[in-house]
Amino acid sequence: MIKNDLLLRVATQEHVERPPVWLMRQAGRILPEYRALREKVNGFKNLVENPELVCEVTMQPVRALHVDAAIMFSDILVIPEAMGLPYQMVESKGPWFEKTIDTPTDIQQLRLANPEADLKFVTDGIKLIKTELNNTIPLIGFAGAPWTIFSYMIEGKGSKTFSKARTFLYRHPEASHTLLQMITDSTIVYLKAQIAAGVNLVQLFDSWAGILSPKQYDTFSMPYIKQICDAITTVPKTVFAKGAFFARAALSDLNCNVIGLDWNMDIAESKAIINGKKALQGNFDPCGLFADKTTLVQETISMLNAFGTNHIANLGHGVYPDTPLDNVKLFVDTVQAHRY
Amino acid sequence: MIKNDLLLRVATQEHVERPPVWLMRQAGRILPEYRALREKVNGFKNLVENPELVCEVTMQPVRALHVDAAIMFSDILVIPEAMGLPYQMVESKGPWFEKTIDTPTDIQQLRLANPEADLKFVTDGIKLIKTELNNTIPLIGFAGAPWTIFSYMIEGKGSKTFSKARTFLYRHPEASHTLLQMITDSTIVYLKAQIAAGVNLVQLFDSWAGILSPKQYDTFSMPYIKQICDAITTVPKTVFAKGAFFARAALSDLNCNVIGLDWNMDIAESKAIINGKKALQGNFDPCGLFADKTTLVQETISMLNAFGTNHIANLGHGVYPDTPLDNVKLFVDTVQAHRY
Numbered sequence: 001m002i003k004n005d006l007l008l009r010v011a012t013q014e015h016v017e018r019p020p021v022w023l024m025r026q027a028g029r030i031l032p033e034y035r036a037l038r039e040k041v042n043g044f045k046n047l048v049e050n051p052e053l054v055c056e057v058t059m060q061p062v063r064a065l066h067v068d069a070a071i072m073f074s075d076i077l078v079i080p081e082a083m084g085l086p087y088q089m090v091e092s093k094g095p096w097f098e099k100t101i102d103t104p105t106d107i108q109q110l111r112l113a114n115p116e117a118d119l120k121f122v123t124d125g126i127k128l129i130k131t132e133l134n135n136t137i138p139l140i141g142f143a144g145a146p147w148t149i150f151s152y153m154i155e156g157k158g159s160k161t162f163s164k165a166r167t168f169l170y171r172h173p174e175a176s177h178t179l180l181q182m183i184t185d186s187t188i189v190y191l192k193a194q195i196a197a198g199v200n201l202v203q204l205f206d207s208w209a210g211i212l213s214p215k216q217y218d219t220f221s222m223p224y225i226k227q228i229c230d231a232i233t234t235v236p237k238t239v240f241a242k243g244a245f246f247a248r249a250a251l252s253d254l255n256c257n258v259i260g261l262d263w264n265m266d267i268a269e270s271k272a273i274i275n276g277k278k279a280l281q282g283n284f285d286p287c288g289l290f291a292d293k294t295t296l297v298q299e300t301i302s303m304l305n306a307f308g309t310n311h312i313a314n315l316g317h318g319v320y321p322d323t324p325l326d327n328v329k330l331f332v333d334t335v336q337a338h339r340y
Numbered sequence: 341m342i343k344n345d346l347l348l349r350v351a352t353q354e355h356v357e358r359p360p361v362w363l364m365r366q367a368g369r370i371l372p373e374y375r376a377l378r379e380k381v382n383g384f385k386n387l388v389e390n391p392e393l394v395c396e397v398t399m400q401p402v403r404a405l406h407v408d409a410a411i412m413f414s415d416i417l418v419i420p421e422a423m424g425l426p427y428q429m430v431e432s433k434g435p436w437f438e439k440t441i442d443t444p445t446d447i448q449q450l451r452l453a454n455p456e457a458d459l460k461f462v463t464d465g466i467k468l469i470k471t472e473l474n475n476t477i478p479l480i481g482f483a484g485a486p487w488t489i490f491s492y493m494i495e496g497k498g499s500k501t502f503s504k505a506r507t508f509l510y511r512h513p514e515a516s517h518t519l520l521q522m523i524t525d526s527t528i529v530y531l532k533a534q535i536a537a538g539v540n541l542v543q544l545f546d547s548w549a550g551i552l553s554p555k556q557y558d559t560f561s562m563p564y565i566k567q568i569c570d571a572i573t574t575v576p577k578t579v580f581a582k583g584a585f586f587a588r589a590a591l592s593d594l595n596c597n598v599i600g601l602d603w604n605m606d607i608a609e610s611k612a613i614i615n616g617k618k619a620l621q622g623n624f625d626p627c628g629l630f631a632d633k634t635t636l637v638q639e640t641i642s643m644l645n646a647f648g649t650n651h652i653a654n655l656g657h658g659v660y661p662d663t664p665l666d667n668v669k670l671f672v673d674t675v676q677a678h679r680y
Contacts, residue, residue, distance in 0.1 A: 317501075
């Protein structure tokens with residue numbers, strides 16, 4: 001039994017007295033203790049691949065911010081690496097893959113991820129975190145949605161337009177489906193391994209949902225998210241498809257529990273579309289955390305009132321690294337003082 | 341009288357036999373003759389600021405693609421420069437401003453743009469283009485929407501999140517309105533100068549509309565677009581607010597003639613929202629131009645059928661520089677062979 005199980009109760013549409021709150025990217029650069037650790041440890045991947053450090057970084061925001069959920073510290077790109085495409089995290093630039101999928105035949109070099117062989121640093125980290133958390137709050141696991149992982153495997157790095165990945169969909173639709181299915185199968189075993197190790201809820205991040213046309217999203221993203229939601233049956237599931245405003249109705253028909261909203265999505269309109277079928281998570285503008293304190297509190301309360309119940313308070317995207325920590329705390333405190 | 345005035349007739353909701361077609365960024369890197377000229381001329385700004393070259397680059401796609409409209413070759417960033425913030429175009433990186441607006445007091449250094457003193461290279465270019473076009477097709481003028489120009493003045497360069505600009509809105513709402521009003525006033529006189537020089541339609545590009553919350557868009561972008569639409573009374577007006585799916589209903593109430601759609605916006609849904617009040621422009625996925633020819637033709641016809649009449653065929657964003665020119669031609673030819 002988890003003492004503060006607000007997150008899980010909202011996810012399963014139980015009544016709660018106030019919204020739970022956590023922040024995307026809460027484990028990271030907003031915290032001075034993270035920045036200090038990052039200076040000592042040479043390279044981002046040496047954090048991600050070390051279970052003790054994964055545990056430490058996951059716990060930092062739990063101690064500093066008293067959030068209502070922990071999220072395991074990791075990266076969605078461990079899946080392409082486990083499938084045969086290693087990545088590097090280049091300081092202040094982002095991810096970079098030395099090999100990419102340029103043609104359909106390149107897909108033959110890939111393998112399905114084997115969590116026991118390739119991702120033990122994640123599951124070992126989860127076990128350490130669970131011990132450390134000692135059933136105080138839930139632990140969230142996660143993975144990238146197949147379309148987002150596919151984008152990185154083709155582009156090899158971040159991009160404004162992800163035009164290489166989208167062009168691949170037009171030029172090679174069958175090969176695209178083959179690769180998306182391999183990513184989906186890998187993601188399902190990966191999430192099951194996270195759950196076996198102890199996570200209490202899983203979130204799928206479709207970070208690049210918003211660059212597809214509605215038709216392409218229906219064809220190349222949604223069916224694979226659906227497969228994952230259908231395959232995971234033992235914990236609640238959150239789907240956060242950033243920018244996919246056009247997919248909100250379809251998302252609400254998935255076998256999932258929570259839908260994440262970004263700050264572009266109007267709360268009232270989203271509630272009308274999703275119509276109480278799922279709990280909603282989000283969607284404070286990360287830039288709102290740079291406002292003066294009065295504005296910040298007003299905007300937070302205005303968001304809470306707009307959502308009403310069945311709401312997990314969060315940002316509409318990851319917290320920006322240079323956000324004033326006091327303001328992050330004020331956001332968390334304001335949510336936690338709220339009562340329905 | 342312009343011989344092929346399809347664009348203007350659609351903009352004013354007259355009946356036409358087929359949709360007109362042009363492409364955002366048709367004057368540019370997709371054309372080998374542009375790339376050749378760019379190699380001879382040292383620096384992008386030496387093109388933009390030379391009326392003869394502005395005319396030549398504007399005419400290149402007219403000759404090569406037989407599009408139904410020319411769009412003057414220029415850059416939206418001539419306005420911040422005319423207001424006191426000079427920019428450079430850094431090869432393969434994009435725009436860069438040496439001075440930016442960091443605090444409200446920085447706004448005091450700015451002036452209103454004076455088209456006669458600061459932007460004569462644009463109006464002189466327009467006059468040359470009009471002579472060259474010789475009333476064959478309409479000429480489109482343009483400007484950035486105030487919010488998008490504001491973003492560049494604060495950020496000083498492109499950005500994934502434009503978080504500095506959005507933070508400025510939260511921290512300094514009054515100063516934000518002051519600056520947006522100055523940009524609006526500058527843009528109105530600039531567009532009027534373009535019209536006096538001969539352009540037949542003007543388009544406002546709100547390229548960074550999609551990073552604001554609906555509420556911020558209502559507060560900091562829409563009122564200024566409205567002012568511009570109300571001030572320009574002698575030619576039709578197009579508003580293209582990329583990513584502002586949430587603003588489609590509000591855009592349809594503006595005093596403008598055409599609304600541009602990006603490829604994320606479902607055509608049927610957009611038509612339902614805008615409800616025949618404006619002509620629509622767009623929204624072929626620029627990546628669709630990399631498809632094989634059969635797919636390209638199918639997708640183009642599917643788009644034309646989805647829009648029906650009152651449609652200006654275009655892409656949902658600027659054409660990517662490495663698009664195969666044959667495919668661009670096929671897109672244009674397919675639209676021009678279409679009949680209602």
